[in-house]
Amino acid sequence: MPDDSNGSLTDELAGLDFAAVSPEEFARIVKGLSGRELAEVMRGELRARVIGEVFGRMRQQFRPEAAGRLNALIRWKITGSEELVYETLVADGTCAVTEGRSEAEPRTTLVMGDADFLKLVSGNGNPVTMFMMRKLKVAGDVGLASGLTRYFDIPKA
Template sequence: MSENSNGGLTGELAALDFGAVSPQEFARIVKGLSAGQLAEVMRGELRVRVLGEVFGRMRQQFRPEAAGRLDALIRWKITGESDLVYETAIADGTCTVTGGRSAAEPRTTLVMADADFLRLVSGNGNPVTMFMTRRLKVAGDVGLASGLTRYFDIPKA
C-alpha cells in the first residue's frame, strides 16, 4: 500500500473488502505501514470497520485445544480517537466476542493504542516488549495476558 494523490492510503484501504483479506495478507499490510500511516487508517468509519473485522475473526482464529478448560473474560480497551471496548469470553472450548463493556468482571484487561493493537494481532508486535515499554497495559491476571497469544492463530507477515 502506498500513498497517492487520489485519496491516499485511507482511500485505498477504505475500498478493501476486509472480509476477503486473509489473516496473512492483513499481517503483511500492517507490517508495511508506518506509525503515521496506521494512525491515518485508524480514524472514523475505517477504524470501526478494521477493529470490527479483527474482533469478528477471533472466533475463527481461536485454538480450543490450546485453551483446554480455560474460563476467562478478557476485556480489550483500544485507545485512539475514542476508546473502544471489546470483550472476549473463553469458556468450554469456545470463544465469543462482544462489542462494549459488560457488567461482568474481567479476569484481565488489556489497554493499548490502535497501532499497537494492530501490530499485536497481526503478529508484527512483541507483547512482552510492548508490555515492558508500557505500550500495552495489563490489569488483573498478568499470567493470563502473557499467554493469550497461544490461544489464537496469530498470522505471520
C-alpha cells in the same frame, strides 16, 4: 503498500473488503505501514470497520486445543479518537466476542492504542515487549495476558 500521501493510503484501504482479506494479507498490510500511517488509517469510519473485523474473526482464529480448560473473560480497551471496548469470553473450549463493556469482572484487561492493537493482532508486535515499553497496559492476570497469543492462530507477516 505504496502511497503518495496519507489520503490515498486511507482511500486505498477504505476501498478494501476486509471480510475478503486473509489474516496473512492483513498481517502484511499492517507490517508495511509505519506507526504514523496506522494512526492515520485508524481515523473515522475505517477504524470501526477494521477493529470490528478483527474481533469478528477471533472465533475462527481461536485454538480450543491450546486453551484447554481456560475459563476467562478478557476485556480489550482500544484507545484512540474514542475508546472502543470488546470482551472475549474463553470458556469450555469456545470463544465468544461481544462489543461493549459488560458488568462481569474480567480476569484481565488489555489497554492499548489503535496502532499497537493492529500490530498485536496481526503478529507484528510482541506482547511482552509492548508491555515492557508501556504500549500495552494490563490490569488483572498478567500471566494470562502474556500467553493470550497462543490461544489464537495469529499469522506472521
